[in-house]
Amino acid sequence: MDFQLSDDQRALKAGVRELLEGRFGRDALRAAVDSPSLDRELWRELGEAGFFALRLPEAEGGVGLGLPEAVLAFEEAGRVLLPGPLVATHLAAGSVEGAASGTVVVTDVDESGLVPWLEFADVVRGDASGAVPTSSVDPLTPLHKVPTAVGVPDGAVAALLTAAEQLGSAARTTEMAVQYAGERQQFGQPIGAFQAVKHLCAQMLVRAEVARSAVYAAAVTGDRLEIAGAKLLADDAAVRNARDCLQVHGGMGFTWEADVHLHLKRAWVRAEFGGSAAQAEEELAAAL
Amino acid sequence: MDLTYTEEEEEFRARLREWLGKVLPGLPPKPDPADWPARRRHDAGWQRMLYDAGYAGLHWPVDAGGRGATPTQHLIYLEETERAGAPYVGANFVGLLHAGPTIAAEGTAEQRARWLPPVLCGDEMWCQGFSEPDAGSDLASLRTKAVRDGDEYVVTGSKIWTSHAEVADWCELLVRTEPISAEVPKHRGISWLAMPMDAPGVTIRPLRTLAGSTEFAEMFLDEVRVPVGNRVGDENDGWRVTMVTLSFERGTAFVGEVVACRRTLGQLAAEARKNGRWDDPVIRRKLGRLNAELSALWRLTQWNVSEAQASGGVPGIGGSVFKLRYSHARQELYDTAAEVLGPDSLDLAREWNLDRLSSLSYTIAAGTSQIQQNIVAERILGLPKGR
Ligand SMILES: Cc1cc2nc3c(=O)[nH]c(=O)nc-3n(C[C@H](O)[C@H](O)[C@H](O)COP(=O)(O)OP(=O)(O)OC[C@H]3O[C@@H](n4cnc5c(N)ncnc54)[C@H](O)[C@@H]3O)c2cc1C
Numbered sequence: 001m002d003f004q005l006s007d008d009q010r011a012l013k014a015g016v017r018e019l020l021e022g023r024f025g026r027d028a029l030r031a032a033v034d035s036p037s038l039d040r041e042l043w044r045e046l047g048e049a050g051f052f053a054l055r056l057p058e059a060e061g062g063v064g065l066g067l068p069e070a071v072l073a074f075e076e077a078g079r080v081l082l083p084g085p086l087v088a089t090h091l092a093a094g095s096v097e098g099a100a101s102g103t104v105v106v107t108d109v110d111e112s113g114l115v116p117w118l119e120f121a122d123v124v125r126g127d128a129s130g131a132v133p134t135s136s137v138d139p140l141t142p143l144h145k146v147p148t149a150v151g152v153p154d155g156a157v158a159a160l161l162t163a164a165e166q167l168g169s170a171a172r173t174t175e176m177a178v179q180y181a182g183e184r185q186q187f188g189q190p191i192g193a194f195q196a197v198k199h200l201c202a203q204m205l206v207r208a209e210v211a212r213s214a215v216y217a218a219a220v221t222g223d224r225l226e227i228a229g230a231k232l233l234a235d236d237a238a239v240r241n242a243r244d245c246l247q248v249h250g251g252m253g254f255t256w257e258a259d260v261h262l263h264l265k266r267a268w269v270r271a272e273f274g275g276s277a278a279q280a281e282e283e284l285a286a287a288l
Numbered sequence: 289m290d291l292t293y294t295e296e297e298e299e300f301r302a303r304l305r306e307w308l309g310k311v312l313p314g315l316p317p318k319p320d321p322a323d324w325p326a327r328r329r330h331d332a333g334w335q336r337m338l339y340d341a342g343y344a345g346l347h348w349p350v351d352a353g354g355r356g357a358t359p360t361q362h363l364i365y366l367e368e369t370e371r372a373g374a375p376y377v378g379a380n381f382v383g384l385l386h387a388g389p390t391i392a393a394e395g396t397a398e399q400r401a402r403w404l405p406p407v408l409c410g411d412e413m414w415c416q417g418f419s420e421p422d423a424g425s426d427l428a429s430l431r432t433k434a435v436r437d438g439d440e441y442v443v444t445g446s447k448i449w450t451s452h453a454e455v456a457d458w459c460e461l462l463v464r465t466e467p468i469s470a471e472v473p474k475h476r477g478i479s480w481l482a483m484p485m486d487a488p489g490v491t492i493r494p495l496r497t498l499a500g501s502t503e504f505a506e507m508f509l510d511e512v513r514v515p516v517g518n519r520v521g522d523e524n525d526g527w528r529v530t531m532v533t534l535s536f537e538r539g540t541a542f543v544g545e546v547v548a549c550r551r552t553l554g555q556l557a558a559e560a561r562k563n564g565r566w567d568d569p570v571i572r573r574k575l576g577r578l579n580a581e582l583s584a585l586w587r588l589t590q591w592n593v594s595e596a597q598a599s600g601g602v603p604g605i606g607g608s609v610f611k612l613r614y615s616h617a618r619q620e621l622y623d624t625a626a627e628v629l630g631p632d633s634l635d636l637a638r639e640w641n642l643d644r645l646s647s648l649s650y651t652i653a654a655g656t657s658q659i660q661q662n663i664v665a666e667r668i669l670g671l672p673k674g675r
Contacts, residue, residue, distance in 0.1 A: 193673065
């Protein structure tokens with residue numbers, strides 16, 4: 001048993017981080033928030049970097065890696081709040097022409113009845129007839145709702161990759177809170193010296209690390225139940241960490257200017273996708 | 289990332305499982321928790337069996353009489369013994385899990401030869417005399433003093449919350465060998481001593497816990513003479529030695545219990561199905577979430593152990609992350625048990641109700657959750673130290 005990242009996995013994670021920070025840093029994020037649309041060029045670059053074809057066999061033109069590597073890449077996407085139907089396009093690689101290379105954008109009808117990025121996608125998997133636009137809480141996830149929805153066949157993998165994005169966001173908001181707590185001064189000292197603030201930050205780290213173990217392990221075993229549990233814990237970590245991060249930022253946290261709300265809103269959206277908490281809990285209970 | 293065990297590890301597991309299957313059915317029943325002599329006999333007996341079968345001190349270094357097993361083998365050992373429902377380490381806790389490893393790491397050859405073998409075979413038991421009435425979380429402000437008189441220390445003061453004091457032969461005792469002053473800050477001037485519990489001047493007054501038992505005691509030390517040769521580490525260097533002890537106590541001591549909690553969760557679900565509480569979706573969903581939580585804690589354990597194995601030995605502060613979440617999950621588990629039992633949760637004769645009471649100590653003992661959060665925030669996240 002060697003439950004640590006291998007050198008190759010570490011290198012992959014670092015490579016994806018570097019690519020995303022360079023290509024979708026803070027300025028790009030804020031620009032995207034101001035005028036939401038799908039950046040086709042970025043989509044193709046992701047395709048060229050192998051983001052969508054990561055798990056496709058080499059014989060079919062893919063990278064030939066597995067779920068653990070996909071989870072590491074999606075964690076990095078979650079960190080920078082990379083927008084777009086990433087999971088759906090990744091899952092369609094190999095079955096939808098052009099998805100693997102990022103020339104075609106694919107979205108899925110989620111079992112919740114929500115369809116993200118519908119008007120920007122080239123291909124929709126599932127029945128989107130009767131879709132009506134909703135006014136999405138997340139400025140970077142346009143949403144439609146359909147009257148009847150059937151879950152996608154690879155729902156468990158979708159849930160796992162979504163959980164990985166949640167993990168990335170939870171780890172990122174922890175860093176944001178810690179950084180702010182070390183800089184912001186009140187009462188003549190950094191607010192991070194106050195225990196009330198310190199303890200919020202400590203709990204954020206604990207949530208992120210517990211979720212990390214669950215998500216990574218589920219990626220290794222591929223077990224349905226373990227994936228359901230990992231999604232549950234990662235949703236919780238992303239949502240609650242974003243809220244705590246907002247609290248640590250005080251009034252600044254409540255502004256549109258700070259990035260915190262973007263993490264929270266995306267975390268809410270992702271928590272709704274890939275099965276509800278109630279469903280996961282029932283499934284995990286039934287297995288006892 | 290690999291969660292499979294090697295062939296060698298699986299062989300080790302199979303041998304252990306076979307041995308447990310052979311010896312456990314013949315074991316005497318659990319003694320009455322109030323009967324300390326019986327408990328001591330029971331726990332010592334189990335330790336002797338482990339010793340004879342070659343499983344004692346599995347994770348101790350070979351030159352300390354241990355088996356030098358890898359952290360992963362130790363994990364397998366904890367997993368299998370808990371799964372099989374083998375006796376808990378009980379009164380051997382301090383000796384095996386932190387006093388012993390501390391002496392192995394910091395003691396002289398002579399000290400190791402004197403104290404380690406009897407711990408391994410169950411002949412001698414230890415307790416921990418760290419906390420004092422006025423020094424709990426602020427451990428370094430302890431006041432029990434030791435004054436040098438020839439080749440002996442004369443120790444005077446008092447200790448509190450000393451678990452298993454009534455059956456211990458030895459105490460890992462923290463004393464002040466230099467009073468706090470402008471020149472000597474509180475973390476200096478502390479020494480780590482092995483004190484014989486039968487020395488004249490040691491008085492023990494059992495304290496009753498909220499569970500009704502006498503798990504711990506108050507200890508009064510009135511001019512107790514302890515040989516200078518019983519000091520582990522240098523004089524006034526005891527704080528450093530203490531940090532070694534605490535890293536063992538927090539790092540590895542609770543790990544195996546996650547397996548026991550998972551077993552309890554399964555039994556809880558069975559009980560709920562039997563008594564009709566399963567029809568309540570709120571209870572079902574809680575059980576489901578606990579299933580995810582305890583699996584994740586087990587995975588976190590495997591992560592921490594892999595990390596310790598990679599870095600070679602003493603458990604890191606990742607133990608604080610684990611302890612924070614585990615102590616909370618354990619309390620949640622037994623609160624849910626109470627919901628499953630309904631009115632029967634008020635009956636102390638029913639299973640789990642005593643465990644529910646005991647679980648209340650998990651956020652306090654071995655460093656409170658508040659102190660662990662300080663450790664995580666300051667030492668892992670690098671936030672400024674508070675005043
Ligand atoms: C079941 C059990 C067994 C034990 N066994 C042993 C044993 O064998 N040997 C031994 O030496 N000790 C033992 N202890 C003692 C244990 O280590 C202490 O109880 C613990 O460290 C807390 O100290 P305290 O009880 O003095 O509480 P205090 O330190 O008085 O704490 C009271 C409250 O104040 C909070 N607090 C204190 N300081 C801070 C701070 N800086 N920031 C934020 N909050 C703070 C605490 O978190 C707690 O909520 C045992 C305790 C229990 C419950």
